[in-house]
Amino acid sequence: MITVENLKKKFGDQVVLESINFSVNKGEVVCLVGASGSGKTTLLRCLNLLEEPSEGTLKIGDKKVEFGKQKLTKEDIKEIRQYSGMVFQSFNLFPHKTLMDNIIEAPITVQKRNKKEVLVEANEILEKVGLLEHKDKYPDALSGGQQQRAAIARSLMMHPEVLLFDEPTSALDPQLVREVLKVIEELAKEGQTMVIVTHEMNFARRIANRALFMDAGYILEEGPAEKVLTNPKEARTREFLALLEDE
C-alpha cells in the first residue's frame, strides 16, 4: 500500500529525515513512536505531501513519485492525496460548519457525489463514531473527544485507502482519550490500513501490527509492535519506553 525508499527531508540546512525506508501493507496498522523532534510527525506529513520530501521515492496505492529531481506537479500531489486521509492532533474541524456539513463538504465539493447518497452515508458514519445526535452542532459546542471522532468521520467519508493519524489524542483531556482510541481500534478491526503517530504505548501494543521507533531522523528499530514496544533490541528504544513508564 505504501512504500517509502530513501526518503530524506531537509528544512534549510537541517536534516529532519535521513534516508527512511519502510512499507505498509494493505490492512496493516503501523505505529510511529519516538521522542518529540525525532521526525515521526514530519514523516507522516511527507506521506500525504503536506511536507514535500527533499529526496527519495514514495509509492502509495498505484501512484509513485520521486522527489528532488523535478518539482511535483499539482496533479502528482492530487493523486497521492487521493489515497490517504489525515487526522490531526488539533482536529482542525471547520468551525463555521455544523458536524454534518463538516463531513459532507469534501465528498460533495471535491468528489461531486450525489448529495442524497452522501447524506445517507454521513448518517451511518456519524452513528458509527457515536455522534449522530450532535450532527447539527458546531464543533465549538463539542468536547475534544467528540471533535476528534468527528474529524475521523470526516476523513472516512473520502474512503481513504490509508488513514494517517498525527498524535490523535495528544490534545485531549485524559478522560477523553479512550473514546477516540476506541474508534480507531474499531477501524483496525475492520481492516482499515492506518499509520499512527502516538505516545499511547498500551494502545499501540494492542492494535498495531508493527511499530517503528524513530530517533534523530532515522528509523532505529522496526518490528512487531508487541516486541518493539515491550522488549526492544536497541538501548535508545528501551530508554524512551522507560521514560514514558515513569510518567
Added chain:
Amino acid sequence: MFEFFSEIRWEYLYDFDLAIESIPFLLEGLRVTMIIAGFSMVFALIIGIIVGIARMSKLAIFRLPAKFYISFMRGTPLLVFVFILYYGLPVIGIEFESSIVAAIVGVSFNFAAYLAEVVRSAISSVPKGQWEAAETLQMSYFQTLRRIIIPQATRIAVPPTFNIFMDVLKGTSLASVITVQELLYSGRLIAGRTYDSMTMYITVAIIYWLVSIVIGAIQSRLEVRYNRYLAKG
C-alpha cells in the same frame, strides 16, 4: 476666565428654526453623499479583496504591484489623490464626466488599500490547520479559499471593515472640495448665505453621526450572525 465665558454669545450656539428649515436642502446633499459612499464601499470592497489576495500571492507579478498600490494609497492623503484625479488628469486629456464620478473613484481606490490590508490580515489569521485539513480532503486552493477560509476570515474582518466604511462615509466630505454638492457642500452653501456657520456645521455633523450609527448597527447585526457558531461564554 469668567470674562471669557461672559463674552460667549450662547444665544447663537444653535438656531433650531434654521436647522429645521434647512433639513430638506441638507437631505438633498445627504443623498449625494450616500451615493458616493455606497458606490465607494462596494467598489473599495471588491478592489480590496482582489488586491488583498494578490498581496498574499506567492507570485511576485501579483504580489509586488499589490504591495506598491497599498503603499501609495496608504501613504498619500485622499484629498491629494482626488486632486490628481480631478485637476491633474484633465491636463493629460482624461476628464471625468462629473465630479461625483471622480469622487467615487478617488474614495474607492483609496480605501480599497486599507481594505486590502484587512483582507490580508483576516485571511492570515485563519489557522494554518484549516488549510491543511482542506488540503488532505483534496480541496483545491480556490475551493478552500471560498468555502473554508473566506467564511472564517469574514467574521474576523467585519469590525475593521466597518471602521473603514465609517471612514469612507466621512471621506466623502472631501468631495465638497471638488464642488460635488454633497452634505458638507450643502451645509456650506447655507452657512454662507445665513452667516450661521455654527448651526449649519453642527447640523451637518449630527447627520454624519446618525448615518454612522446606522452603519454601526449593521455591523453589530453582522457580528452576531458571524459569531453564531462560537460557543457562548
